[in-house]
Amino acid sequence: MATLHISPADGLLDEPRQIVVEGLAAGQQVTLSSQTRRGGEHLWRSSATFVADARGRVDLEQDAPLTGDYSGVSAMGLLWSQRAGQGRSTAVFNDSVVQPLLTEIRLEGSDQMQTLIQRLAGEGVSRREIRENGLVGTLFVPAGPGPHPAVMVLNGSGGGINEARAALYASRGYSALALGYFKAPGLSDYISNTPLEYFEQGLAWMHRELAPADGFIALSGQSRGGELVLLLGSLFPRSVAAVIGYVPSALVHGGQAAADPAVGRDGPAWLYRGQPLVHVWNNNRHASWAARDAGLRNALSISTALQDAQAVARACIAVEQIRGPVLLLTAGDDAAWPSSRFGQMVCERLQSSRHPWPVAQHDYPLAGHSILLPFIPATYSDDGEPAANARANQQSWQAVREFLQNAVAARRAQTKELQ
Template sequence: MTTLSVTPEDGLLDEPRRIFVKGLQPSQKVELSTRTLRGNGQYWVSAATYIADASGQVDLERDAPVSGSYAGVSASGLLWSQRPEVSGAADVFPDDVLQPLVTQISLEGSETSVTLIQRLASEGVTRREVRENGLVGTLFTPPGVGPHPAVIVLNGSGGGINEPRAALYASRGYAALALGYFKAPGLSPYISNTPLEYFVAGLAWVRREVRPAHDFVALSGQSRGGELVLLLGSMFPEAVSAVIGYVPSALVHGGQAAADPAVGRDGPAWLYQGQPLVHLWNDNKTASWAARDAGLRNAESISTALQDHDAVRRVAIEVEKIRGPVLLLSAGDDAAWPSALFSRMAYSRLKEAGHPWPVQHLSFEHAGHTILLPNIPSTNSVDGTPAANAEANEQSWLAVKAFLDDAVNAPAAEGA
């Protein structure tokens, strides 16, 4: 009798799964297919064909497909290689992050199937919308009395409120505030002229409302949010316990593609005390948007601005002022901007300054700009390869969990 199993069937998004078929004939070809309901009511699918071993078994932890949606050995290949049934669908996470992603895995040519359940929020995680003190976000709190260490999650040029990452942080023991700063209810639709005092208020709110364990509040930011967390850590070091920069910049940038048209892409993104922060495009002698305007990668236009070394020096973020550990996660095939170069710049500056806290830089050479979470589709990026993007999704999250655990336990041990 042929049986198909997944272990565990139900668990958190970041939990590895084992997909296994037994009871086949030796060397029998078998096709497995998947179908998952994701955001905006859209289904994502994949399929691959495998050859059973001499015992009539197929084990995705061991066996590569001979054809199908992905190549090579990958236990989660059927998940990260999914593509939308309807072209153009992009939301890989559920509309409600408290609800699980449900994947049907089927053995083609039979009625054999199994259901795989992935949860962003573990049992007991609570969700609270925050609309106070001018702040707009969502707080996810782990189960249990606490206190819990805290993380503030900041999105990039897409704006909005990053609930999926915050929910998974909470599932791993962190009170996580997904803080919107544009393209969120009641906020500007543009990044232009965002006051840094807004984030200072967010840090104070978390300390007041969450009362985090060991007074630990980390910042986790993606892309423009990665630039922002380095900037905030350098300008308000007493308020930031640790910094996680996903595909960040070591330099201050202007509004770029997320700018208010009335301000322009060469206008400021950030304000402090009512004044715009000097950014890379200010008085830059070599900067040109010609490549971007011709439909080429944004990173190509950014590279022109880097040729003006005086401009680069003026807007370099003073990361050495951060008073805590720093984790930098970059992509070698980044179409948005050269996050690997930027991360090396920040890393070198920290090391040259003798930064007394741990500093790590993980560069994913063949991955693209969108480094998200493990075991989700990685096929809808304009850069990187799906396999490399999936690897970056998995390995970056493992690194983040270990980094935060070490960062939290270091002050805890000192205070013991």
């Protein structure tokens, strides 16, 4: 009798699983299907058909499907190849990140079904909403006694509070503050005219209230948040120990699509000491939104702005002021902006300034702008190949974990030397 096994059946989101069917006839074809309710609304589904080996066994770590929603060997292909059953959705997580994702894996034509459980918040991780000192965010703290190293998590042009990433950071040992700065309760609906002192207050709050181990606070930001963490690291270097930029920009940008209509997309996104930061669209001789307005990729319009070398020079982020290691995760098929090129620009600027801390760019040439977390659907974005997006999701998170471990260890060693 054929039997379906998943190991481990219950674990953190980033844990790979072994999915195996045994007890088949040699050469027998079997179909495995998956179904996950995400965001409390949409059912996401996938399926793939396999051929049993001579032992009557199918192992997704070793066997590629004959047909199905993905190709090639991929232990977690049934998860990343899922698509929303009705309409279009980007809600790959549940509304409450403490609620695990439950995926039913079925062996079609049998009564074999197993539930694969993925948790963002591991056992003992606590969640607390922060509404103090003008800050709006959510704090996740690991189980066990502290102090813990800390991470500030910042979203991109979608705004809101990135609880999913913060919860997983906490599950891996970091106090993580997911800090909202627009499209969050009590805050503006727009990125326009965001004062950078708000994040300075957030860093001060983290140092004061969390007392992180060895004073270690890393910044982790996605897209506009990636631009933002490079800015913050350069402006407040004494408060920041490391910087992680997911598909970041090397330049300061205006409001773009997240702008207040009253300010306009060419108006400022960031204010510092009451003054707008110069951005790449200011007095740019070549910048044009024509491609974007024609329904083409935003990256095409951003690339026109890069043709004005003087405007680029004025808008470059002074990353050489960052006092710590820098990790950049970039994508070659990025429809939002040329993050691969931006990553190279950051690396070149740091190299030319002889930055004394480690700098790394992990580029995924076939991936798109939405580099998220491992083993979630990689099919919903308009850019990147799903398989490449899935690899970027998995490999980038591995790189982030290694980067943080090394950065924390270096900070600890430095602290001991100073004692």
